[in-house]
Amino acid sequence: xxxxxxxxxxxxxxAALLAxxxxxxxxxxxxxxxxxxxxxxxxxxxxKIFQKSHPDIHVDYEAIGSGGGIxxxxxxxxxxxxxxAYMSDAQIQQAGGHVLHMPEVAGPEVMSYNLPMVHKQLVMxxxxxxxxxxxxxxxxxxxxxxxxxxxVKLPDxxxxxxxxxxxxxxxxxxxxxxxxxxxxxxxxxxxSTSVNWPVGRGGKGNPGVAALIEKTIGGLGYLxxxxxxxxxxxxxxLINKDGYAIQPSMPSVIAAQKAVxxxxxxxxxxxxxxxxxxxxxxxxxxxxxxxxxDLGYMRKSKAxxxxxxxxxxxxxxxxxxxxxxxxxxxxxxxxxxxxQLAKATWKGHHLHY
Amino acid sequence: xxxxxxVAKQRAGDFPVRIIHGFCLQCTRKMxxxxxxxxxxxxxxxxxxxxxxxxxxxxxxxxxxxxxxMMLGIxxxxxxxxxxxxxxxxxxxxxxxxxxxxxxxxxxxxQYGVLSFAYGTAVTTIIALLLAVPLSIGCAVFxxxxxxxxxxxxxxxxxxLLAAIPSVVYGLWGAxxxxxxxxxxxxxxxxxxxxxxxxxxxxxxPGHRREYFPANLVHGGPSGSDYLAGGxxxxxxxxxxxxxxxxxxxQQFPEELEQGAYGLGATWWQTTRxxxxxxxxxxxxxAVLGMARAIGETMAVVMVIGNTDRVSSSLFAGGQxxxxxxxxxxxxxxxxxxxxxxxxxxxxxxxxALLTNIAARVxxxxxxxx
Numbered sequence: 001x002x003x004x005x006x007x008x009x010x011x012x013x014x015a016a017l018l019a020x021x022x023x024x025x026x027x028x029x030x031x032x033x034x035x036x037x038x039x040x041x042x043x044x045x046x047x048k049i050f051q052k053s054h055p056d057i058h059v060d061y062e063a064i065g066s067g068g069g070i071x072x073x074x075x076x077x078x079x080x081x082x083x084x085a086y087m088s089d090a091q092i093q094q095a096g097g098h099v100l101h102m103p104e105v106a107g108p109e110v111m112s113y114n115l116p117m118v119h120k121q122l123v124m125x126x127x128x129x130x131x132x133x134x135x136x137x138x139x140x141x142x143x144x145x146x147x148x149x150x151x152v153k154l155p156d157x158x159x160x161x162x163x164x165x166x167x168x169x170x171x172x173x174x175x176x177x178x179x180x181x182x183x184x185x186x187x188x189x190x191x192s193t194s195v196n197w198p199v200g201r202g203g204k205g206n207p208g209v210a211a212l213i214e215k216t217i218g219g220l221g222y223l224x225x226x227x228x229x230x231x232x233x234x235x236x237x238l239i240n241k242d243g244y245a246i247q248p249s250m251p252s253v254i255a256a257q258k259a260v261x262x263x264x265x266x267x268x269x270x271x272x273x274x275x276x277x278x279x280x281x282x283x284x285x286x287x288x289x290x291x292x293x294d295l296g297y298m299r300k301s302k303a304x305x306x307x308x309x310x311x312x313x314x315x316x317x318x319x320x321x322x323x324x325x326x327x328x329x330x331x332x333x334x335x336x337x338x339x340q341l342a343k344a345t346w347k348g349h350h351l352h353y
Numbered sequence: 354x355x356x357x358x359x360v361a362k363q364r365a366g367d368f369p370v371r372i373i374h375g376f377c378l379q380c381t382r383k384m385x386x387x388x389x390x391x392x393x394x395x396x397x398x399x400x401x402x403x404x405x406x407x408x409x410x411x412x413x414x415x416x417x418x419x420x421x422x423m424m425l426g427i428x429x430x431x432x433x434x435x436x437x438x439x440x441x442x443x444x445x446x447x448x449x450x451x452x453x454x455x456x457x458x459x460x461x462x463x464q465y466g467v468l469s470f471a472y473g474t475a476v477t478t479i480i481a482l483l484l485a486v487p488l489s490i491g492c493a494v495f496x497x498x499x500x501x502x503x504x505x506x507x508x509x510x511x512x513x514l515l516a517a518i519p520s521v522v523y524g525l526w527g528a529x530x531x532x533x534x535x536x537x538x539x540x541x542x543x544x545x546x547x548x549x550x551x552x553x554x555x556x557x558x559p560g561h562r563r564e565y566f567p568a569n570l571v572h573g574g575p576s577g578s579d580y581l582a583g584g585x586x587x588x589x590x591x592x593x594x595x596x597x598x599x600x601x602x603x604q605q606f607p608e609e610l611e612q613g614a615y616g617l618g619a620t621w622w623q624t625t626r627x628x629x630x631x632x633x634x635x636x637x638x639x640a641v642l643g644m645a646r647a648i649g650e651t652m653a654v655v656m657v658i659g660n661t662d663r664v665s666s667s668l669f670a671g672g673q674x675x676x677x678x679x680x681x682x683x684x685x686x687x688x689x690x691x692x693x694x695x696x697x698x699x700x701x702x703x704x705x706a707l708l709t710n711i712a713a714r715v716x717x718x719x720x721x722x723x
Contacts, residue, residue: 064684065684065685066685067684067685067686067687068684070687088460088687090688091687160576165655165660165673165681166680166681166682166684166685167458167681167682167683167684167685167686167687168685169685189459190459190461190462191459192458192459192460193458193685193687194458194681194682194685195457195458195459196455196456196457196458196459196462196464196662197661200661201576201578201659201660201661201671202659202660202661202671202673202681203528203578203656203660204524204655204656204660204680204681207525207528208528208655208656211528211529211532211656212578214529214533215528215532215533215536215577215578216533216536216576216577
């Protein structure tokens with residue numbers, strides 16, 4: 001009963017908007033998407049620009065959270081879903097067994113800290129971050145931190161660990177990274193959109209975590225790159241798989257994409273965690289556009305418009321990523337994603353768009 | 354149902370004409386020609402007019418009854434939806450849900466217990482009531498009995514304005530302004546004053562260190578994101594409702610009693626005490642309304658309470674409330690048992706709100722008969 005209600009909400013909200021939209025532009029094709037709030041700012045910008053060159057297609061996006069978007073896709077109440085986490089096997093089964101995951105932009109995660117007395121940028125590695133989040137390293141002058149930062153005068157202060165309190169794709173990627181670098185973490189805590197944190201305090205959303213870090217000298221937490229950059233929060237360089245200390249930035253994330261592009265899983269369900277390479281940043285994930293592989297459940301014109309919009313995002317739309325502090329797809333990755341899009345069909349036929 | 358109708362009909366028969374005359378031209382015309390139509394018997398009007406009145410009466414009664422039925426229906430529906438959603442978790446977790454403090458939603462590890470959230474709700478609500486009730490009563494006494502006329506109006510307007518601020522704004526203010534200030538001023542001072550006072554041994558910390566009261570209250574040091582911060586933000590949020598109702602109740606204190614008290618030689622303070630005792634039922638009711646708001650508040654608390662699922666006797670420890678875990682995790686609760694456990698939390702919240710309200714009713718009856 002409850003699920004039905006959620007579905008009802010998901011149908012009702014876009015439907016109401018569509019109904020209003022229809023009055024003016026009676027011949028336009030309406031497509032609607034829902035999901036990730038992380039991608040919402042650039043999605044709205046994309047829609048605005050796309051609309052200018054394609055006045056006959058009306059796109060609507062509701063930022064209701066990745067989980068809600070996936071449920072919408074399962075219930076076929078929306079045409080495409082934006083999600084920070086890829087769908088689990090069980091969810092894909094629920095959605096009919098065949099979906100397409102298309103990464104649209106990458107989102108690195110950064111370790112931000114509050115140590116005003118330290119003027120040099122700190123360096124951390126995966127093991128250290130896992131130990132801090134497990135509660136094994138508790139003070140800033142711990143030998144493990146000193147070893148990675150020779151010559152930096154570290155204060156004798158407790159580390160105030162901050163994490164996300166709301167279920168989020170950001171936490172999913174971050175805990176995935178910790179699982180990969182620390183067997184103890186994998187065994188004790190695991191990977192999920194929210195976990196049973198051994199230590200620390202939770203803040204709601206990026207602003208909540210940022211508030212926790214900012215408030216106390218000695219604070220440490222993970223933030224989305226875009227949020228940290230716009231807020232000018234100090235971020236640590238992270239040591240990657242090959243031992244290089246990497247600054248989170250657009251080139252280092254594109255380098256990370258390049259490192260994984262050779263052995264991509266066929267369905268593109270991946271996070272870029274701990275890739276090898278001289279310049280590859282260790283923690284980033286993709287945010288995905290997800291659709292059914294066969295769009296036979298919608299009208300042909302609608303299927304065509306949906307694919308056209310996605311294709312536009314993956315090609316022309318990419319250049320708007322930078323100004324919005326998102327990280328675009330690298331050329332090699334882009335090619336793979338377009339190949340994925342080409343698999344989409346309508347009642348078994350490939351469409352031209 | 355039939356009984357209600359009979360009673361309602363009898364009552365409706367007594368309705369003074371002025372309530373419905375606005376709907377009836379004939380009536381209004383008669384009113385204009387006759388200055389005292391109120392006492393004129395209904396038979397003075399034409400049969401058509403009588404029919405019109407009886408239909409109107411029935412319509413009003415029917416509408417109010419359907420309103421009541423709808424309200425109860427919505428409550429029952431909410432209960433049914435929650436019960437249905439929580440059914441799976443109730444079957445799998447059962448009573449252990451109320452004795453476990455661990456909340457681990459990682460798929461495969463699934464472990465759900467509401468204890469730490471229920472504890473957080475209780476602690477923050479108690480802190481809020483302890484601080485807000487005396488403050489509100491003081492504020493209401495000031496408005497009704499101390500402040501000159503020109504000041505009372507603006508003050509009570511400003512206090513009510515607090516109620517108009519959205520919860521999330523309180524939350525952001527709490528996280529970025531109140532919480533750092535609390536940490537570096539109040540909590541630091543509390544911590545320095547209390548940390549070495551060990552009066553009553555009450556248990557053990559993990560690692561077999563003894564825990565003493567009141568040093569345990571500040572264990573962990575000032576953090577600003579803790580039960581105390583959650584309680585404080587709630588204090589500010591429930592202040593306006595308690596103040597407004599207490600003020601209205603105090604204004605009902607009869608002039609004769611006041612004059613009588615002064616006449617018998619009571620001081621200002623003794624008279625005020627008499628007023629407060631006289632109005633105790635209303636003031637208690639105001640506190641109950643404030644409590645209801647505190648139990649159900651979500652966003653503002655989430656922003657300052659630290660969001661950890663642990664139970665601690667320290668006021669400086671991070672916590673979580675039942676409503677808070679909902680706003681945090683509901684959207685991304687992505688596997689069935691997780692979602693069901695969330696509904697179980699909501700059900701617990703609904704039932705505990707119901708029980709506290711019933712308890713408050715019972716208490717209310719008791720003090721009103723004293």
